[in-house]
Amino acid sequence: MTIASSSPPTRRPRAREDGGDGRLAAVFIAPALLGFLVFLLWPTLRGIYLSFTRFNLLTPAKWVGLDNYDRMVHDPIFWSSLKVTVEYVLINIGIQTVTALAVAVLLQRLTQSALLRGIVLTPYLMSNVVAGIVWLWILDTQLGIGNEIIGGLGFDHIPFLADKTWAIPTIALINVWRHVGYTALLLFAGLQAIPGDMYEAAKVDGASEWRMFWRITMPLLRPVLAVVLIMTVIGSFQVFDTVAVTTAGGPANATNVLQYYIYGSAFGRFQFGYASAMSVALLIVLSAITFLQYRLTRAGQTDLG
Amino acid sequence: MRFRTVMALTGALALSLTAGCAKGDSVGSASDTVTYWLWDANQLPAYQACAKGFEQQNPGLKVKITQLGWADYWTKLTASFIAGTQPDVFTDHIQKFGQFADLKVLQPLDDLDIDASAYQPGLAANWQGQDGHQYGTPKDWDTVALFYNQKMAKSAGLSADQLNSLSWNPTDGGTFEKAIAHLTIDKNGKRGDEPGFDKHHVKVYGMATGGAGDSDGQTTWSPFTASAGWNYTDKTRWGTKYQYDSKTYQSTVKWYFGLAKKGYLAPFTDYSDGANPPNVQIAAGKAATAFDGAWMISTYAAAKGIKIGTAYTPTGPTGKRATMMNGLADSITKNAPNKAGARKWVTYLSSNNCQKTVGSYGIVFPATPDGTKAAVAAYKKKGIDVTAFTRPVADKKDFSTFSFPITNYSADVYALMRPAMQDVYANDAPVSGLSKTNKQINFILGQ
Numbered sequence: 001m002t003i004a005s006s007s008p009p010t011r012r013p014r015a016r017e018d019g020g021d022g023r024l025a026a027v028f029i030a031p032a033l034l035g036f037l038v039f040l041l042w043p044t045l046r047g048i049y050l051s052f053t054r055f056n057l058l059t060p061a062k063w064v065g066l067d068n069y070d071r072m073v074h075d076p077i078f079w080s081s082l083k084v085t086v087e088y089v090l091i092n093i094g095i096q097t098v099t100a101l102a103v104a105v106l107l108q109r110l111t112q113s114a115l116l117r118g119i120v121l122t123p124y125l126m127s128n129v130v131a132g133i134v135w136l137w138i139l140d141t142q143l144g145i146g147n148e149i150i151g152g153l154g155f156d157h158i159p160f161l162a163d164k165t166w167a168i169p170t171i172a173l174i175n176v177w178r179h180v181g182y183t184a185l186l187l188f189a190g191l192q193a194i195p196g197d198m199y200e201a202a203k204v205d206g207a208s209e210w211r212m213f214w215r216i217t218m219p220l221l222r223p224v225l226a227v228v229l230i231m232t233v234i235g236s237f238q239v240f241d242t243v244a245v246t247t248a249g250g251p252a253n254a255t256n257v258l259q260y261y262i263y264g265s266a267f268g269r270f271q272f273g274y275a276s277a278m279s280v281a282l283l284i285v286l287s288a289i290t291f292l293q294y295r296l297t298r299a300g301q302t303d304l305g
Numbered sequence: 306m307r308f309r310t311v312m313a314l315t316g317a318l319a320l321s322l323t324a325g326c327a328k329g330d331s332v333g334s335a336s337d338t339v340t341y342w343l344w345d346a347n348q349l350p351a352y353q354a355c356a357k358g359f360e361q362q363n364p365g366l367k368v369k370i371t372q373l374g375w376a377d378y379w380t381k382l383t384a385s386f387i388a389g390t391q392p393d394v395f396t397d398h399i400q401k402f403g404q405f406a407d408l409k410v411l412q413p414l415d416d417l418d419i420d421a422s423a424y425q426p427g428l429a430a431n432w433q434g435q436d437g438h439q440y441g442t443p444k445d446w447d448t449v450a451l452f453y454n455q456k457m458a459k460s461a462g463l464s465a466d467q468l469n470s471l472s473w474n475p476t477d478g479g480t481f482e483k484a485i486a487h488l489t490i491d492k493n494g495k496r497g498d499e500p501g502f503d504k505h506h507v508k509v510y511g512m513a514t515g516g517a518g519d520s521d522g523q524t525t526w527s528p529f530t531a532s533a534g535w536n537y538t539d540k541t542r543w544g545t546k547y548q549y550d551s552k553t554y555q556s557t558v559k560w561y562f563g564l565a566k567k568g569y570l571a572p573f574t575d576y577s578d579g580a581n582p583p584n585v586q587i588a589a590g591k592a593a594t595a596f597d598g599a600w601m602i603s604t605y606a607a608a609k610g611i612k613i614g615t616a617y618t619p620t621g622p623t624g625k626r627a628t629m630m631n632g633l634a635d636s637i638t639k640n641a642p643n644k645a646g647a648r649k650w651v652t653y654l655s656s657n658n659c660q661k662t663v664g665s666y667g668i669v670f671p672a673t674p675d676g677t678k679a680a681v682a683a684y685k686k687k688g689i690d691v692t693a694f695t696r697p698v699a700d701k702k703d704f705s706t707f708s709f710p711i712t713n714y715s716a717d718v719y720a721l722m723r724p725a726m727q728d729v730y731a732n733d734a735p736v737s738g739l740s741k742t743n744k745q746i747n748f749i750l751g752q
Contacts, residue, residue: 057387058408133579140580142571142591156505159574164732251573252728267383269716270408 044283051276061273068277078278080253081261082285084168088257089236091172097229099176100183105217107184108191109209117188120181128178132245135174136161161246164254171242171255183232190224191217219303226297230290237286258282338367339646340392344378347603351666355659359650366646386410389640393647394654397441397636399431399708400521403715405636406434412637412644413438417652424672425698428632431708435543441634442655443672445663447599448628448706449524450693451619452584453488455612457509457593461487461496465614469693472620473529475560481619485511485569488593497569504568512564513583513592514571517730520722521709523629524583524596526561531629532621533557537710544712546747549722550740559736562729573731587611598631599694603668606689615693623705628697630706632672670694714749721746 051068055061072078103120123131138146139160147157160170194217202212218225240259243249249256249264256264258278266275294300343352349372356368371392373381379401385391386408397405405411415438421429424443432441453468463484473481489497489511496502497511518525521537535553538544548554564570571592575581583595588608596618597605605613618628635654637647653659660676663669667683670676670691677695684691697704712718725742728734 056408058410136577137580140577142575142586143581143589159572162574162577162731245579248578250724250727251731252734253724256724264720267380269720270383270404 047276047279050273051280053273053276055272055276056270057272058270064273068274071274072277072281077253077256077261078258078281081256081258084254084256085237085239085258088168088172088239089233091169092175092236092239093229093233095173096176096180096183096232097225100180100187100228101225103180103184104187104191105213107188117185120184122181123178124182126178128175128241129245131174131178132242135170135177136246139170162251164251167247167251167255171239171246174246175236175239175242179232179235183228186228187221187224190221190228193224194220222297223300223302226293229297230293233289233293234286237282237289336643336646337365338369339394339643339650340369340371341650342371342373342378342382342392342395344373344375344396345600345669346372346374347600347668348663348666351663351668354662354666355654358659358662359653362653363649366649368650386638391638391640393641393643394635394637394650396444397432397634399631399711400715400719402432402440403712406440407713410639411440412639412641412647413440414442414637414651415439417442417648417655419443419655423657425632425674425677427630427706427708428634428672431542431632431711432634432636433542435713441636442651444633444635444654444660445669445671446630446632446677446698447670448630448694448697449528449596449598449618450628451594451616452587452597452601452605453594453614453616454587454590454592455614457488458614461593463487465616468614468616470620471616473532474622475533475556478560478564479619482564482569485564485594486567487511489569491568497567502568504566507568507571509590510571510575510586510592511569511594512571513586513595514565514573514576515583515596516576516578517562517573517723517726519726520715520719521629522726523631523709524598526558527629527707528596528618528627529561529621530554530557531627531705531707532618532623532625534621534623536707538712541708542711544710545750547710547712547718547743547750549743549746555736555739558726558729558739565730566733573727584608587613599670599691602684602689602691602694603687606687615690617693617697617704620703625705626697626703627705627707629709630698631709712750714746717749718746 050061052063052065053061054064054067107117107120126134138144141147141157141159141162146160151157158166160166198216198220199212202216207215238259239257240263243255243257243260244263247255249260259282262275262278262282265271265278341352341356343349349370352370356370359368360366382391382395391410397411413434417439419429419439419442425446428443428446429439432439432443434440451468458465458468461484468484471479471481471484473479478485483498486497488509489502489507490509491497491503492506492508493501493503497504515525518527521527522530530553533553533556535548535551535557537547539546539548562570565572571586575586575591576583583592583597584601584604586592587595587605588611590611602615618626620626635651637644637651641647655672657673657675660671660673661679664671664676664679665683667680667687667689670680681691681695697706710718721742725734725739728738729736
């Protein structure tokens with residue numbers, strides 16, 4: 001065993017005279033690299049530069065140093081936006097992850113039906129904007145069918161999207177509804193990678209489903225769960241479209257999430273410098289959270305093998 | 306060899322793509338096409354008819370009209386200024402004019418020699434920038450009046466004459482508040498002014514909600530604040546100070562949103578721009594009256610199974626009735642691909658000829674007196690009486706009209722006032738808090 005694994009490769013592939021696969025590799029990488037440079041790296045760098053300027057897009061940018069950051073630190077709407085966003089992320093990710101995990105485990109342990117898996121994914125096939133508008137109609141305080149049902153059951157209508165306490169949880173749940181199937185599918189794929197004989201061995205030892213979940217599923221799913229969490233948290237922090245079509249940040253900034261505030265500052269008020277500064281702040285927050293998550297969940301390591 | 310083939314293929318693909326793009330772009334910029342944007346779907350047929358007349362007069366020129374919903378319209382327009390894909394001519398709104406003037410994206414139209422006296426008074430002057438240049442040609446005008454469900458009014462014992470002679474004051478609301486209260490019915494059938502009225506379970510509100518009104522209150526609180534003698538800014542046009550800190554303003558707003566606390570005005574939570582605007586509340590029988598603009602006349606008239614009447618805005622403490630008179634204009638973009646064609650099209654749009662055509666559709670009041678006359682006649686033909694909208698403009702003794710606020714930084718004013726007004730309406734925030742918002746606004750204006 002040890003001998004086999006430590007024995008050196010019998011022959012190193014000789015470098016070919018025509019330069020090998022390098023050039024062909026470059027061709028294959030080029031589209032992605034070009035996309036990365038043009039649509040990611042350059043805009044990021046330019047955004048960071050613009051955050052130090054006063055810029056309305058139509059006239060040349062004017063260097064103002066740290067003015068935008070100074071304004072941001074003293075802007076109560078920025079801080080309330082950040083708070084609202086965090087509140088949204090906590091509700092959205094909390095409920096979404098637990099539900100998705102439950103659905104994924106049920107899919108793995110109970111049924112292998114492709115039809116069921118398809119049904120679970122259906123809401124994800126809808127665009128965020130369409131989902132937002134449909135829920136806006138369903139949940140309308142006065143005329144929505146959802147509230148008509150609540151009224152028919154003898155309760156008062158609930159202003160789901162029009163009241164400051166209800167609005168953020170409602171938007172968070174709308175997005176849970178849309179994304180839970182997709183998240184469940186990612187987790188389900190992770191579960192498929194857990195060898196079935198582990199469950200068989202546990203069963204022989206008389207372990208309950210509950211115990212198997214905590215002792216086998218959770219530890220072995222951890223790396224996948226961590227990556228899914230990192231992805232969904234980043235996506236969640238960038239919530240925009242659902243807010244834009246359902247509440248437009250109202251009532252009284254109660255749902256003015258950071259992305260929406262940034263958008264409004266840039267494309268509503270043409271303050272691209274200030275919007276860039278807030279985007280940089282969001283970038284820093286997201287980088288920090290991702291780094292922490294990565295470290296805390298040891299997403300790069302697996303307990304398998 | 307293979308490598309070169311790949312490169313050649315990629316190159317060919319890239320070339321064909323760019324060629325495709327160039328072709329797509331040139332449709333808008335060709336010298337024989339004028340691109341024109343508007344937001345009101347109701348008006349599309351009227352302007353298509355105008356375009357036909359224009360094309361007959363100018364052989365070789367074609368007008369390409371694009372209609373987009375209100376919200377998308379402005380998003381797309383601002384994006385188009387940035388991307389350089391702007392239309393040659395677009396329908397402009399006073400609320401956005403200040404910002405476009407700031408951004409210098411409009412073409413001065415002084416050489417078109419707009420004759421201000423050819424239009425209803427004040428319409429041309431509103432489109433003059435601070436630099437003295439004209440940036441829009443008047444196309445239409447609108448005022449605000451009270452739409453009401455005739456059946457509900459009748460069963461409340463309110464005649465058309467009574468509804469046309471209401472007055473209000475910030476102390477007890479006057480006959481206007483009495484009428485609204487009487488039109489309100491709770492789920493037990495009790496009216497708003499009867500003992501035992503349950504304001505938490507209202508079946509029909511006396512007045513529909515149109516939201517918190519943002520910075521202008523056009524179809525919400527502005528008929529009241531104006532008839533109380535208040536104005537948005539220190540000057541009619543291009544004022545340098547807003548006056549949301551005025552006692553008159555704040556007491557009026559307090560009284561107005563107080564109607565919701567009494568159960569007469571539908572609560573803020575019932576309003577939704579996308580799902581439940583005032584005309585839907587009226588059509589659904591959830592409200593008896595709603596303030597709304599002349600551009601909505603045909604929409605209200607089309608409500609199924611409901612007969613709608615219209616009444617003047619109520620007389621206020623000044624002894625006059627007040628209604629916002631707003632007018633749209635056609636503007637040419639500064640980087641219009643086809644400026645020569647745009648000029649011709651705008652000249653035609655502002656002509657009596659085109660405005661009479663538009664008027665004959667009975668969907669909007671064109672800016673020229675003849676166009677207005679044609680519209681009134683067309684409405685009449687459809688059985689719609691529009692006196693509540695036209696008389697305020699003609700009768701200066703009993704009515705006063707006022708304009709949207711036109712200032713610099715209008716987008717910032719909107720962004721600050723919108724949540725502040727929502728806070729008062731939805732969260733019961735004290736109106737005195739508006740003084741702080743006003744201070745922020747005036748600080749921005751003073752920059």
